[in-house]
């Protein structure tokens with residue numbers, strides 16, 4: 001099995017499910033079909049600009065997959081987007097199978113997409129540098145989602161960009177665990193100090209008080225926790241509710 | 244980036260807005276409050292956002 005990356009962008013409209021949920025659905029279906037197994041989804045923020053008309057989010061969603069058949073992933077995900085993206089959206093798909101090429105052009109493209117308005121030509125020109133490794137395709141509308149899809153792969157490959165989709169709930173509020181056990185239990189690779197951004201040592205105590213969100217850092221699911229006396233507390237993500 | 248005043252105004256506006264509706268979980272920006280920043284009708288523009296609810300008001 002090899003690791004390939006999949007990223008999609010611009011699949012939603014105001015009434016539809018979000019792009020992150022579409023990617024999770026694609027991963028579930030790929031698993032059901034026996035094509036690939038997906039991991040967690042990362043969200044990567046791209047440029048907010050008034051040159052990108054009425055940007056609702058301008059973020060892309062990326063996941064790593066284990067598969068033996070990259071072409072089947074590309075085919076299946078492309079068809080899925082064509083059948084399930086929202087009306088009026090401009091879906092783009094990027095699948096990347098690393099074969100040892102220098103990834104710096106890809107990561108640079110991702111970073112540029114956070115500070116510049118890029119075009120579809122920019123995306124195709126970068127993709128051309130990775131012939132046989134990058135599969136970039138449009139699946140409706142004006143296809144401009146390929147820009148974010150390629151950028152999302154680049155940002156994922158930096159190892160430290162974006163947030164993990166979904167929330168992490170404490171099994172029991174106020175639960176105390178060593179950092180090592182906390183990470184193991186909640187599927188994180190590490191926890192970092194919210195002030196210093198340094199890794200919290202394995203034997204420090206984490207007090208898990210309330211729902212939190214993880215970020216993607218050092219190629220790992222990372223919990224951000226604040227120092228409170230001799231404990232660390234994961235930064236809470238409050239749940240809102242308004243009718 | 245939005246300044247503190249705009250962020251405060253976005254909270255006050257959303258608190259009294261009957262059209263507020265949560266955006267997708269992964270797009271919520273304000274962890275503490277009901278805010279236009281978390282509403283599915285806000286559209287980002289440079290330096291802030293616009294409300295596009297009016298565009299959809301016949302739905």
Ligand code: SF4
Pocket residue numbers: 256257260261262263264278279282283284285293294295296
């Ligand atoms: S963005 Fe518009 S609809 Fe949403 S809460 Fe603000 S004013 Fe209301």
